[in-house]
Amino acid sequence: MNMWLIGAGYWGSKLLDSLKRFDVAAKVIDIRNGQTIADINDNAPVMLATPLWQHHEQAQILLKRGHDVYVEKPMAETFQQVVDIESCVQPGQLLMVGHIFVHHPQMNEIKDIIANGDIGKLTHISSRRLNWGIYQTKTDPLLSLATHDISIVLTIAGDHVTVDQAKSWDYSNNTQPDRVWFSGICNHEVSFDIDVSWHWPVRVRQTIILGTKGQIIWDQNANTITVIKNKIQDNRAVIDTAPQVIEYQHTLSPLEAELDHWVACIKTRQLPATGINEAKIVAFVIDRVKELI
Numbered sequence: 001m002n003m004w005l006i007g008a009g010y011w012g013s014k015l016l017d018s019l020k021r022f023d024v025a026a027k028v029i030d031i032r033n034g035q036t037i038a039d040i041n042d043n044a045p046v047m048l049a050t051p052l053w054q055h056h057e058q059a060q061i062l063l064k065r066g067h068d069v070y071v072e073k074p075m076a077e078t079f080q081q082v083v084d085i086e087s088c089v090q091p092g093q094l095l096m097v098g099h100i101f102v103h104h105p106q107m108n109e110i111k112d113i114i115a116n117g118d119i120g121k122l123t124h125i126s127s128r129r130l131n132w133g134i135y136q137t138k139t140d141p142l143l144s145l146a147t148h149d150i151s152i153v154l155t156i157a158g159d160h161v162t163v164d165q166a167k168s169w170d171y172s173n174n175t176q177p178d179r180v181w182f183s184g185i186c187n188h189e190v191s192f193d194i195d196v197s198w199h200w201p202v203r204v205r206q207t208i209i210l211g212t213k214g215q216i217i218w219d220q221n222a223n224t225i226t227v228i229k230n231k232i233q234d235n236r237a238v239i240d241t242a243p244q245v246i247e248y249q250h251t252l253s254p255l256e257a258e259l260d261h262w263v264a265c266i267k268t269r270q271l272p273a274t275g276i277n278e279a280k281i282v283a284f285v286i287d288r289v290k291e292l293i
Helices: 010-022 052-064 079-086 105-115 141-157 254-268 276-292
Strands: 002-006 025-029 046-048 069-072 095-098 122-130 161-169 179-186 190-197 204-211 214-219 224-233 236-239 244-247
Touching: 002 010, 010 025, 010 254, 046 052, 052 069, 052 079, 079 276, 095 254, 095 276, 105 141, 105 204, 105 214, 105 224, 122 141, 141 179, 141 190, 141 204, 141 276, 161 276, 179 276
Parallel strands: 002 025, 002 046, 046 069, 069 095, 122 190
Antiparallel strands: 122 204, 161 179, 179 190, 204 214, 214 224, 224 236, 224 244
16 A cells, blocks of 8 residues: 655654554655655555644645545644644545544553443543653643543543633743643543643653542553452442553554554545544644633
């Protein structure tokens, strides 16, 4: 299969390496070397791994030219920009956003644990993505990091979302906040909070899912899922059984699992699991957080 990859930077190089596993011949458009979209000379699918602020214009151009398009997360900077991109999708055309954790092999395990009733009814999700990171002036932790956690929450708890609180902190006199925290409700019943920062001394990539009978701790650093059963005894919450720690060795990495889905969609013409509707909801949440901070 032939495919175009626009952008050969940090993430574009990772996409290029992973595509080799799927027998994809990727032709690279390296914008740092003066190449442009105009250098594409056929109608093969395109993967867009350019800076976020270029997605809006580039995605529209590619869709109008008839390409199937994958856009690295987030799809655009605002909800309106995502709507603009959606307006360019032609019948039968594929558009996918790179919300990698939706395709993570452990996400399926988490959904199965919840569906089996192992932790009871969902009550709350807390997701944190904190680390030392690259300081940027044209984007912020909300767009750069929280997109992951919003898509995780949506996948687990549903896509009817309201955001009720948000805060931001500027620890370093940067042009953008260094940390953003916000909370809300999914489907009128599952509360959530998300905390992201690129100015944090400890690397944390963790999602905790609370239920009426137990909890799930998804530690993306350690590659583990821990299931804890609890009960109320003597007016205190206590662990009912020893925590079950599940370590995983997957055939595909999370990025490979995502690209496997993208390639399968191209071959079968099925709509991507992370398509325009999810991109719009994530953008809606980000816009709302920006209004509150």
